[in-house]
Amino acid sequence: MNSPTQCQDAASRIAAAEQPLPTPVYLRKLYWWAYEHPLAVKFWDRDFLINFILLGNYDRLGNAVLEEFPQPLGGKTLQISCAYGKLTPRLQQQLGDEAQLDIIDVLQVQLDNTRRKLQQPDERITLTQCNAAMLKCADASYDRALMFFLPHELPEPVRRQALAEAFRVLKPGGQLVMVEFHRPKWWHPLRLYQRLVFMLFEPFATDMWEHELTEYFPPELQYRLDKKATYFGDLYQKLVLTKLG
Numbered sequence: 001m002n003s004p005t006q007c008q009d010a011a012s013r014i015a016a017a018e019q020p021l022p023t024p025v026y027l028r029k030l031y032w033w034a035y036e037h038p039l040a041v042k043f044w045d046r047d048f049l050i051n052f053i054l055l056g057n058y059d060r061l062g063n064a065v066l067e068e069f070p071q072p073l074g075g076k077t078l079q080i081s082c083a084y085g086k087l088t089p090r091l092q093q094q095l096g097d098e099a100q101l102d103i104i105d106v107l108q109v110q111l112d113n114t115r116r117k118l119q120q121p122d123e124r125i126t127l128t129q130c131n132a133a134m135l136k137c138a139d140a141s142y143d144r145a146l147m148f149f150l151p152h153e154l155p156e157p158v159r160r161q162a163l164a165e166a167f168r169v170l171k172p173g174g175q176l177v178m179v180e181f182h183r184p185k186w187w188h189p190l191r192l193y194q195r196l197v198f199m200l201f202e203p204f205a206t207d208m209w210e211h212e213l214t215e216y217f218p219p220e221l222q223y224r225l226d227k228k229a230t231y232f233g234d235l236y237q238k239l240v241l242t243k244l245g
């Protein structure tokens with residue numbers, strides 16, 4: 001598996017930053033206990049905890065991602081930010097022999113953690129420290145990109161930049177697959193509980209209840225919404241989008 005330094009030599013892949021990236025202010029302030037502290041990473045990266053946080057839907061939402069990808073998966077895929085649990089190891093299993101999977105995250109501790117979960121060595125995969133709002137790779141260089149529960153964690157301006165970047169690096173005809181929170185049905189028995197969780201821990205996430213994710217796309221973007229599916233009383237959504245032009 002390539003290290004970030006090796007990635008710099010691989011012109012067709014994402015470039016590593018010259019120096020370690022600083023932790024974004026919102027992440028340090030709001031999510032240090034979930035993603036940044038080494039003990040937090042050890043504590044949270046357990047399937048049953050992730051499944052609890054996703055109210056028993058972890059496998060279902062992981063399946064929803066993987067069913068959008070061909071089996072075996074070819075071409076170039078960009079995973080925009082790490083995810084706890086077995087999603088990335090499952091993606092590795094789905095990769096074809098010639099496939100490339102580039103994984104970025106702004107936190108090195110998250111990349112190290114993901115690397116530990118993957119079967120190694122695997123030259124098809126790179127893990128590179130990079131900010132989703134400033135991807136260090138050429139325009140139109142990926143066949144597909146994946147965001148798994150990232151936009152709801154980002155302040156709105158960063159969310160807009162990250163989505164613009166995801167589309168910038170996709171080839172025309174390339175697909176972005178996103179799984180995210182969504183406004184639940186009014187009668188959802190866990191609606192109040194989820195709102196409380198957002199109030200306490202994820203202050204930007206209520207945006208997912210009030211707006212469509214597509215509202216955060218660049219106005220000039222040409223895209224097609226191929227699929228919108230909702231899950232668990234609409235509390236979660238999957239969007240599959242194709243970049244046009």
Ligand SMILES: C[S@@+](CC[C@H](N)C(=O)[O-])C[C@H]1O[C@@H](n2cnc3c(N)ncnc32)[C@H](O)[C@@H]1O
Pocket residue numbers: 024027035050080081082083084085104105106107110130131132133148149150153158
């Ligand atoms: C994908 S989100 C949430 C995933 C979900 N809670 C899970 O683990 O299944 C969490 C990841 O996003 C990363 N992240 C947050 N802001 C980022 C940014 N601007 N650029 C890249 N990664 C970012 C965090 O470091 C963390 O690894």
